[in-house]
Amino acid sequence: MLPAGVSAEDLLWPPEGDDPLRYSPTWESDEEYISDFTYSDICLNAFHYSGKFVCIMCSTEMRNAIADYKSSLRIRPEIIDENSESTLENIGAVAEIERDSEDEDAENGALNAGFIGGQAYSVPEYNELLVNLMNSIFADILTDNNQRILYYKLPDIKEYTAYIEHARNLCNAKLTEASPDERLALFLNVYNMMWIHVTHIHGPPRSIWERRKLMNCSYYQIQYHKYAPHSILDGILRSNRKGLGTLWKPFGKMDGRLPLILPTCERLVHFALNTGTRSTPPIGTYNCKTVREELRENARETLESNNMLRIDAKNRTVHLGKVFKWYANDFGCTKEEIIEWILWVMENSVSKKRTVLEEFYHNGEFEVEYIPYDWTFNGQMCEKK
Known part of the structure; x- marks a missing residue:
C-alpha cells in the first residue's frame, strides 16, 4: 500500500x-x-x-x-x-552498523520477566516499596555525590535481589488509575533502576549503536505494555515528544500507552535521569506526593555545580550543559527563555552564580556556549585490587 x-x-x-x-x-x-x-x-x-x-x-x-x-x-x-x-x-x-555477539537474553523478553504474584498494586503502594528498596541499594552502590555506580556490589545486596522480584510485579501496577504526579515518580524510579539492571547484566554500552540498542530494545513489562528507556523518557516523561535522533513521536494515535503520558513535558526530568555517563546528575529516588519538589531541588543542586552551569562574568558568557541544546524545545528556543527557567529553578538560591545570571538576564547582553558532554562510563563493574 x-x-x-x-x-x-x-x-x-x-x-x-x-x-x-x-x-x-x-x-x-x-x-x-x-x-x-x-x-x-x-x-x-x-x-x-x-x-x-x-x-x-x-x-x-x-x-x-x-x-x-x-x-x-x-x-x-x-x-x-x-x-x-x-x-x-x-x-x-x-x-x-557495527555488529556484536553479546548474550541476547535481554532481547528475548522483558528484563522483569518471571513469576508474577497475584497482588495488584496502586502506583503509590508500588512506588513506596520501590523507593525503600532503592534507598537501601543506593546507600551501598552510589558514590561521588551519587553520580557514580559501583555495579560490582549488586550481587551481594539482598535488597537488589528483592528489587528484581519487585520489578516483576510492575505488571500488576494499576497505572490507569494513577495521577500524573504518581506516574511521574514511578517512571523516574523505574527508568533509573532499569538502566542499572541492564548495565549490570550486559555491561555499559561501548558505542553509539549499543547505547541506541539499550535505549530502544531493553524493556520492562509494565501493566499491559512494554516500556523501553526511550518510551519512558520521550513518551511518558516528555509528553510524547520526538527524541534525539528520531523522526517521529514514540507513541502513535492508537498506542495504548498514549493515555498515560504526562499532560505536559516535565523539563526537570533532565536533571534526574541516570544516563550511564559522567555527565549524569545526582541519582535519587522520587516519592509520589513530593516528586515535583524533589525534582526541583535536584535540579537546583545540579545547576549550583559546574557540571550543567558555569558563569564567565568577565566575558559575559553562560556555559550550559548540552542537555539545553539537545532538548531546546523543552527549555525554550531562545537564550532568554532558558535563563528565565534556570532562574526559576534557582529561585531560593543566594549564590553568586544566580546573582550574576540574573544581572545577565535583565541586561540582555550575554552569550551562551555549551559544556562538552562527558560520555565516560559512570560506573565500576569490577572491584579494584
Whole structure:
C-alpha cells in the first residue's frame, strides 16, 4: 500500500530532471509510518536526508536491509511491529552498523520477566516499596555525590535481589488509575533502576549503536505494555515528544500507552535521569506526593555545580550543559527563555552564580556556549585490587 496519489514509478524512477527529494511524507509517529507500508510488490527505504526523505530500494532490497538492521541493532520484530520503540531513519547506512555477539537474553523478553504474584498494586503502594528498596541499594552502590555506580556490589545486596522480584510485579501496577504526579515518580524510579539492571547484566554500552540498542530494545513489562528507556523518557516523561535522533513521536494515535503520558513535558526530568555517563546528575529516588519538589531541588543542586552551569562574568558568557541544546524545545528556543527557567529553578538560591545570571538576564547582553558532554562510563563493574 502506497500513500494516495503516489505510484511505484514516481518513487523508484523519478522523471528525468525531477527533484528526487520532492516526496516528503507527513507521518506524525512511528505507528503511522509503519502502517503505510506493506512489504509486498514495492516498498520504501525512507531515511532522513536534508529534512526530506529519499526512496531508493525495491521490496526485496528493503526486506534484506531491514533484516540486517534488526540483526545488527538486535531489535526484536515484536518491538518493530508495535511501532513504538524504534525508527528506521538510518537504514540507508545499514552496512555501516557495527555488529556484536553479546548474550541476547535481554532481547528475548522483558528484563522483569518471571513469576508474577497475584497482588495488584496502586502506583503509590508500588512506588513506596520501590523507593525503600532503592534507598537501601543506593546507600551501598552510589558514590561521588551519587553520580557514580559501583555495579560490582549488586550481587551481594539482598535488597537488589528483592528489587528484581519487585520489578516483576510492575505488571500488576494499576497505572490507569494513577495521577500524573504518581506516574511521574514511578517512571523516574523505574527508568533509573532499569538502566542499572541492564548495565549490570550486559555491561555499559561501548558505542553509539549499543547505547541506541539499550535505549530502544531493553524493556520492562509494565501493566499491559512494554516500556523501553526511550518510551519512558520521550513518551511518558516528555509528553510524547520526538527524541534525539528520531523522526517521529514514540507513541502513535492508537498506542495504548498514549493515555498515560504526562499532560505536559516535565523539563526537570533532565536533571534526574541516570544516563550511564559522567555527565549524569545526582541519582535519587522520587516519592509520589513530593516528586515535583524533589525534582526541583535536584535540579537546583545540579545547576549550583559546574557540571550543567558555569558563569564567565568577565566575558559575559553562560556555559550550559548540552542537555539545553539537545532538548531546546523543552527549555525554550531562545537564550532568554532558558535563563528565565534556570532562574526559576534557582529561585531560593543566594549564590553568586544566580546573582550574576540574573544581572545577565535583565541586561540582555550575554552569550551562551555549551559544556562538552562527558560520555565516560559512570560506573565500576569490577572491584579494584
